Amino acid sequence: MNAILGLVVTIGMVFGGYLLAGGHMEIIMHALPFEGMMIGGAAIGAFLASNDFNTIKHTGGDLMAAITGPKWKKTDYQDLLCLMTELLNVLKQNPVDIEAHIEEPQSSDIFQKYPKILKDHDAIEMICDTIRSMLMNFDNVHQVEELLEKHLESLLEEKQHGSHALQNMADALPALGIVAAVLGVIKTMASIDKPPEILGGMIGGALVGTFLGVFLAYGVVGPFASRIRSIRAEEHFFYSMIGEVLVSNLHKNPVNICVEVARRHAPARVRPSFNEIEQAVRGLKQAA
Template sequence: MIGIVGIVIIFAMVFGGYVAAGGKMGIILKSLPFEMIMIGGAAVGAFILSNDMASIKHALKDIGKVFKGPKWRPDDYRDLLCLLFELIRLQRQNPVAIEEHIEDPENSSIFGKYPKILHDHEAVEMICDTLRSASMNYDDPHQVEEVLEKQLEANYHHAMHSSHAIQNVADAMPALGIVAAVLGVIKTMGSIDQPPEVLGKMIGGALVGTFLGVFLAYGFIGPFASRIKAVVDEDSHFYKLIREVLVANLHNHATNICIEVGRQNTPHHIRPSFSALEEALKSVKSEAA
């Protein structure tokens, strides 16, 4: 919703200010289709040329993040802590019983309580692989933390590709606008024998290309890339929480302490309160009993 508000404000302020200052929209509207064909078409072509098909699909899908925002909400962080609490407690009480949950999470009664987390392959894989490693005596906390850190870095790098690809398009848009403007000037020079009022309109139409290139770069495409990066950064805290809790578990801290370590390392605006988490954990304990 906030993304749509931003777009409305951009259009209203730019074109509203232009019209209020006495500018006429006619010349812009007349030139807009042709300039958009040149600038937009060149931008799309350059985007396709510089990315493979998987990256293109990923970037187009990630544009939705501008309007949807982060995938993980504060309630999801609470659910994640509850899920980890159940798994860690079961692993310590009955190391054999945990295997059915980490080997087949799709049919796990514990994972099944948290469908949103279950449907996230990255989160489930990180949890199950780490718990499986601990059950195989690969439980050096420092080694596991290093492995998880590298996994998080690789996943983050992949998630950020869309932002980089779209930002590259934004960086190219002003230059593509100049290309369109130069073509407009060439067209104008071919009609140099026309009266001044005709030449004025042709030059104005050519300058629309420069305007569009800069306007789209800094008003839309660049902010889109920045917003995608911000959403990726926000969602990355969810996976960092998994790392913090599971590494604390390998240090043999009490289960409640492991969960509190994860909670404390979550940014304040998405961190579940101590009382809310305590109530959720009590509910988990009562269900298990």
């Protein structure tokens, strides 16, 4: 909701200040549909031309995320640590038993306890592939860390495609605003024989294009791109925690130490406390 609130404040302050300074909205409202069509249409067309279908689809989801906030909440981080606790306990007790869970996670009674995580392809793929590598005696800690690091880097880069595409659009909007303004000036020059009051209105309408391009770039699209970038960066900690648990396990640490190392890696805003994790794990043991 912060994104919506910020947008409302921006629009209110800009146009409120304009009106308080004695400005009139008639010229802006008259020119806005045409200037908006030229600038917005050109920006959308350039966006479609410069991005593939997956990026376009991800950008739609990114815009929703900018309004709703990060996907992973505090309870999800707690669920992830509980999930990793259960998997590591099975792995330590009998490595053969873990194969059924990682080969068919959709049918695993452990994964099914955490439906939100189970629906996330990236999290499940990272967990299952890394444990599968460990079962193949791929237990060189530094190699696993390097693999996970590259996996996480590529995952973050993919998640940031939407924000990069929007930032490119924001960078182009001021120039597109100038294009619309120049077209307005051309139109004005074709009517140079008109009275000054009419020419003044036409020049004012042309300048709306410059205003709209700059306003959309720095007041709307740019902030949304920045918001999306920060959201995806925060969500990335969720996947990084998976790597922290598994690498710590390769260092032969007890399960509770592996989980604690990962817990401290979570963002402070959504980090479950030590006692919350301990109580959740105790609840798992009692249910078993």
